[in-house]
Amino acid sequence: MTALTPIDPTSLAARLKDGRATLIDIREPDEFAREHIPGARSLPLSTLEAGHLDLEPRGDVVFHCKSGMRTNSNCARLAGHVDGQAFMLGGGLDAWKAAGLPVRTDRKAPLELNRQVQITIGLLMLIGIALSVFVARGFIIVPALLGAGLTMAGLTGWCGMANLLTVMPWNRRAA
Numbered sequence: 001m002t003a004l005t006p007i008d009p010t011s012l013a014a015r016l017k018d019g020r021a022t023l024i025d026i027r028e029p030d031e032f033a034r035e036h037i038p039g040a041r042s043l044p045l046s047t048l049e050a051g052h053l054d055l056e057p058r059g060d061v062v063f064h065c066k067s068g069m070r071t072n073s074n075c076a077r078l079a080g081h082v083d084g085q086a087f088m089l090g091g092g093l094d095a096w097k098a099a100g101l102p103v104r105t106d107r108k109a110p111l112e113l114n115r116q117v118q119i120t121i122g123l124l125m126l127i128g129i130a131l132s133v134f135v136a137r138g139f140i141i142v143p144a145l146l147g148a149g150l151t152m153a154g155l156t157g158w159c160g161m162a163n164l165l166t167v168m169p170w171n172r173r174a175a
Contacts, residue, residue: 064089
């Protein structure tokens, strides 16, 4: 199988209520800890190939992410781990919430690592630009280096800022 059949949030909710589906959240652990669909099982896409997929499904297997894009772009990979037909939640967690269905949220969990990186780099760039305008032109190196770092992260898949933020005290609980 190379495709996942889309399923809408209301149909999925009915299948979960009747015990006819196993819901697999493929987002990273920090994303899952912050917010997830009750009853969903966390199986991060980044660890999928590392070990055997031990599902023991109750009925249909349904994969989801935040918006549906990650799930959709990894259909063949995900479907290859399921015997028989597999599904994807169309629109992901965003569609689930838009349908007014319940989510379990932990506001004490750290922000998702990706958002922390965006906030940190954005603030550092603003500070660097402000310093270059009001203090000394040489501070323009700060946003230039941050831009270079973002470019390297995009090209290599390795983000130094994310690695640094991962070891910060507020993120240790999620690990």
